[in-house]
Amino acid sequence: MWDHVTELEKALPETFTGLPGAINLNPKEWQHWFSSNKPAPEDAQLPGEWETKCEETLKKMIILRCFRPDRVNFAIKNYVIEGLKQQEFI
Numbered sequence: 124m125w126d127h128v129t130e131l132e133k134a135l136p137e138t139f140t141g142l143p144g145a146i147n148l149n150p151k152e153w154q155h156w157f158s159s160n161k162p163a164p165e166d167a168q169l170p171g172e173w174e175t176k177c178e179e180t181l182k183k184m185i186i187l188r189c190f191r192p193d194r195v196n197f198a199i200k201n202y203v204i205e206g207l208k209q210q211e212f213i
Contacts, residue, residue, distance in 0.1 A: 127189040165198035
């Protein structure tokens with residue numbers, strides 16, 4: 124998991140600079156986010172300033188993939204629903 128976070132910061136620094144530091148400063152908050160069931164991580168707000176930094180659903184999905192690859196399919200479904208504004212096609 125940690126390798127994914129540090130590589131994300133290197134690959135997309137314009138958005139994800141400081142993410143590893145933010146996790147180190149608030150590990151309990153991040154653990155609560157990625158281990159939550161209600162709401163599920165893909166539906167929950169990101170800890171701290173990261174909810175604002177990653178307002179776009181795609182950016183949140185990228186962070187989710189670092190922590191919970193098992194939840195990415197659910198996030199993709201939400202992304203498509205948001206894009207189509209209808210659930211009837213899902």
